[in-house]
Amino acid sequence: MKVKDIAEKLKLNIFSGEDSLNTEVNGAYTSDLLSDVMGNAKADSLWITMQTHINIVAVASLKDLAAIIIVKGNKPDEDTLLQSKKEGISILGTDEQAFEISGKIYNLLKEK
Template identity: 60%
Template structure:
């Protein structure tokens, strides 16, 4: 499923990095600890977090993640949004909290 399809199904806002909307999402990972994501997320996954700083995009890029979803209407900081644009890794936003969003996402992506 593409980032665009997930965004449409879950009513997510595209906050930055729209050039990556056709990235393929194969599964998801949820964590606010950056080393947890660095050590355990896999390429092609969508990352759900409340962290909004630039290091999120550094990790998303290094791990070849498909997209990042920010929960609770959080907005990416300016340099995070800029790197998302540069890398073509979309940052999506939802008003849902992490538990609610991850539940919906799991239903779409479960294997």
């Protein structure tokens, strides 16, 4: 399943990185601690978080994550958006909280 399929099915907002929506998704990781994501997230995963600052882009890029999903209607900071465009990382968003969106993504990824 691709990032764009999940974005469509779950009606996610697309903040940036339209060009990298074709990335294949192989899992997801939900965490707001950057070191936790650095240490434990797997490549090609979606990252579900409430963090919106610029450092999430570096972490996603270093870990080869598929995309970032920001929860609870929060928006990425301006410099986060700029950096994500530079690095080709998609940032998506949802009004739902992390538990709900994680559950939905879990089910979608299990289906395939």
